[in-house]
Amino acid sequence: MLELVREVNRYHSLWPVAFVGDTAYGTGQNLQAVSSMELVLSAPVWSQFGIQKKGMYSHEAFLFDAERNSLTCPNGKVSTKSRQDTKNEATIFTFAKKVCMTCELRSSCTSAETTGRQVFRSDYHEHHMASRARNETEEGKTMQAARPAIERKNNEMKNHHDLAHTHKRTREKRRVDAKVSSIVVNIKVMVKQVGSLTLGFKRKKESPLPRGKSVHIAI
Numbered sequence: 001m002l003e004l005v006r007e008v009n010r011y012h013s014l015w016p017v018a019f020v021g022d023t024a025y026g027t028g029q030n031l032q033a034v035s036s037m038e039l040v041l042s043a044p045v046w047s048q049f050g051i052q053k054k055g056m057y058s059h060e061a062f063l064f065d066a067e068r069n070s071l072t073c074p075n076g077k078v079s080t081k082s083r084q085d086t087k088n089e090a091t092i093f094t095f096a097k098k099v100c101m102t103c104e105l106r107s108s109c110t111s112a113e114t115t116g117r118q119v120f121r122s123d124y125h126e127h128h129m130a131s132r133a134r135n136e137t138e139e140g141k142t143m144q145a146a147r148p149a150i151e152r153k154n155n156e157m158k159n160h161h162d163l164a165h166t167h168k169r170t171r172e173k174r175r176v177d178a179k180v181s182s183i184v185v186n187i188k189v190m191v192k193q194v195g196s197l198t199l200g201f202k203r204k205k206e207s208p209l210p211r212g213k214s215v216h217i218a219i
Helices: 002-012 028-036 097-101 125-135 138-145 147-160 171-194
Strands: 018-020 040-042 063-065 070-072 082-085 090-094 118-122
Touching: 002 028, 018 138, 028 040, 028 125, 040 125, 040 138, 118 125, 125 138, 138 147, 147 171
Parallel strands: 018 040
Antiparallel strands: 063 070, 082 090, 090 118
16 A cells, blocks of 8 residues: 555655545554555554454553553453563564453453453554544544445456456556546546437438348448
8 A cells, every 4th residue: 555655656646635444454564654655544443353253342442551561441450461472573462361250240351261351452552442442433424424425436447347356477567557547537537527428320220131031241
């Protein structure tokens, strides 16, 4: 995504005000990169840890204390035991088994039978929270509402104008295919704006030819 933005800027001297995308673009890496460029990314936040079981407390329900490097659960219990998960770019906090086993909120927090609750706190947590808050604003909802129209146009170019099956091998030649497809869909929009696509003449049903006679058609 960011590579595309830089290429558009390099070739056309254009710089976007904001990005609008689906969940695949709402990663912590993208949110951080866009923030560093002082731009806005409007996309549902992609979860690094999968979907929380229905009725269970999510990772966001636990309060983080940066000074103490601790996590407080919804029942007020505190854990300072943590380790860094470099692969998933997160910090994993573990609550003591004896604390979780006697907790009255256990059924809404964890299904683990032999351990306490583990909570993953993403390295991009602040970016996730800021993005979710922005998506709930009127501006964020308006930006997301515009995305389906863009997706339909992408689908038209990809599947109805064969952009998904280009046989070109180089990036420059593939760009030509993309530009030709864009020209075609733009012409279609222009024609629709000028008037309907109804033909200016009517086709008359021709009577069948008599047996034994042939006809030559010039093309």
